[in-house]
Structures are given as C-alpha cells and as structure tokens.
Amino acid sequence: MAWKSKCKITVLKKDYYQDLADQYLSNPQVGPCARFEEGQEFIVDKENYLTMLDGKFCAEAWDAISHYVYAALQGGSIMHGWSKDEKVMITCCNDGIRPVIFKLERIDEE
Numbered sequence: 001m002a003w004k005s006k007c008k009i010t011v012l013k014k015d016y017y018q019d020l021a022d023q024y025l026s027n028p029q030v031g032p033c034a035r036f037e038e039g040q041e042f043i044v045d046k047e048n049y050l051t052m053l054d055g056k057f058c059a060e061a062w063d064a065i066s067h068y069v070y071a072a073l074q075g076g077s078i079m080h081g082w083s084k085d086e087k088v089m090i091t092c093c094n095d096g097i098r099p100v101i102f103k104l105e106r107i108d109e110e
Helices: 018-024 059-073
Strands: 005-014 041-044 088-092 100-108
Touching: 005 059, 059 088, 059 100
Parallel strands: none
Antiparallel strands: 005 041, 005 100, 088 100
16 A cells, blocks of 8 residues: 555534434434534544544444545545545535544655
8 A cells, every 4th residue: 555645634624413313313412423523634544544443433423435445545636626635625524413623634754
C-alpha cells in the first residue's frame, strides 16, 4: 500500500432534529451526538488508519467516511471537481437524527 499523505478530520458541526427523534426514536431525549465535539481534530496516517475504531472514533461515522480518508492517504483527490480544493471534503456520519459534519483534508508529506 503506497501511503503518500495524511488526513486531518475536523468536526465542524453537530446537529439534532428533535422532531425526528420524537417521531422515530425509542428514547427521543437522546440529544446530539455525545461522541464528538465541534472543533475536535484527528490526524489519520498509515500507523492508525486500521485502528481508528479502538475507542478513538465512532464506528458508524468511521464506516461513513473511511473510504474518503483512505483515498486521501493514497494521495488521491477527495472531491475533484466538486470542492473548491480537491484536497478538502465536507461529509457527515450516517445518523439522520443527530448528524455530525466533518471536514476531511489531505495533508501531503514533503
């Protein structure tokens, strides 16, 4: 595996939709995601990519974004033609009631 870069993950925003929670959750008072905080940052490299789930990252969120992180680690474009900067992507976890918005940034090694 040719690891060319690192990937910085920044938690940009946490949302919570009480109306959806009231309608669909067994515990509608669960509130916003308690796992992440806005401004929180993670640096992913070849050393920790396969161990991000060792208590460092939500499994559902990692499942939603890990393939983009992998592309960044390989030096690839995360969102060529979509983002202003192909090294940057805005994405989110797959929790529709309390989503967490992440910024992924490819960090090229010198």
